[in-house]
Amino acid sequence: MSQIPERVLVQAHLAAREPVPLSAEETEDYKRRIAAALKARNAVLVAHYYTDPVVQALAEETGGCVSDSLEMARFGRDHPATTLVVAGVRFMGETSKILSPEKRVLMPTLEATCSLDIGCPIDEFSSFCDQHPERTVVVYANTSAAVKARADWVVTSSCALQIVEHLMDRGEKILWAPDQHLGNYIQTQTGADMLMWQGSCIVHEEFKAQSLIDLKAVYPEAAVLVHPESPAAVIELADVVGSTSQLIKATETLPNPTFIVATDRGIFYKMQQAAPDRQLIEAPTAGNGATCRSCAHCPWMAMNTLPRVLSSLEQGTDEIEVDSGLIPQAVRPLERMLDFTRQANLGAVGNA
Structure with missing residues (x-):
């Protein structure tokens, strides 16, 4: 049974509404408009590994970065832009503001949070x-x-x-x-x-050891990559336990043709860049559990859509504020x- 507080599950359920899909033409139009708005406002887009691949790609294409939360904040601190657009969850925007208090920090939506933070x-x-x-x-x-x-x-x-x-x-x-x-x-x-x-993460909490054992039997040549936010029984089955960036590095350095990945599937975008010839498989989750809408993907990360990125830039909404005394x-x-x-x-x- 999940040990995640009920208030966290309720917020996760509310966040898990599927974003409206965009056509290829709409996607390209949003990307063009966002790129222009970033330039016009002396802004840079930084995106977390768990956001939608199209958002990660746009960050790279416009001179921003795709990374973990701390590197996002350090990149923003060292970048000459006066406005940072942080595609991730709220604590990431706050970390950017802490390291760059003189800069304006915007987010696609301030509703995007984290079960560890809420809890x-x-x-x-x-x-x-x-x-x-x-x-x-x-x-x-x-x-x-x-x-x-x-x-x-x-x-x-x-x-x-x-x-x-x-x-x-x-x-x-x-x-x-x-x-x-x-x-x-x-x-x-x-x-x-x-x-x-x-506390625990609603994504990593859902990975299941027995289902992972069953999947490993189907892919005996696969290396199991596990984030340490996962339950102990899942960690015990890992070939590599590490941070997001360490797991991406593992796909480059290990000889295995296949990887079973026990972390948010948003990581696949950078893993496929690092090792395009490797097969990547999502580790099994609870499926029909209480937080099943979050299984293998954070519902709050999914709230970082192109329309919201553009709206934040054009309207200056969803700005992160941190008490100056803090x-x-x-x-x-x-x-x-x-x-x-x-x-x-x-x-x-x-x-x-």
Whole structure:
């Protein structure tokens, strides 16, 4: 049974309405108009790996980027554009605003959020932290600006292991939030003393171990690629466990002709670029479960459509605002992570 709070499932269900499909002609017209609007407004489009492939392609074609949430924010910070259009979910727009407070940050829709973010409200989280003041607070990047501001460290799925090991070596006990599966994976790998917030991702929660075993029997030559936000039983079956960017890299470097991929299917766009000769298969999900509309694809990511990108640009709507008082507090744990990864020479620190 899913451990995702009912309020999160309700919001996911509301978000899961299928966008109106566009014809090829309409798609090209929107792309042309968006490209012109980006240029006219000194704006750049950054898109997450889980958005629609047509949005990812447009970001690349117009000089933007397709990446994880932190790299989206860093790219926007370093780009000369004065306006950032963030195609993703709300915490990604907030992270961009935290790193670029002087820039305008727009989103195709502010309704696009994340079950990990919704499931970790700041008032409840602050109370949890206050109950355990002896613990170092480490939060995953998939959290609100307010939660980041309450943390000692922000981490991503590709650097979390190293940072937790670093803290463990210093004798620190950790309060971890919000993804319990990622936290449990890190705890298993490191043996760290970690107190978990009980959050999870509606997409990764749905991957099922037995169905994955059955699929692996059909494709015995396939490598199983799993994001660590998945349940432990699914992680145990993986050939590679890693962040989004690490899983894309695996399709380039592993010799297998076929990959079974246990993360959002939006990743296939970049995987097919990286390894066009490989067969990619979605890992099996619950199918008819409570969040079945989200299976293998985030319903909030699907809200990033071309019409919404254009509307945001032309009307200046759906602008991200972060309390100026929060920004110095929220940027501190982010910069702490970036400094650590630079010193440890970890390279990209991609997350979900």
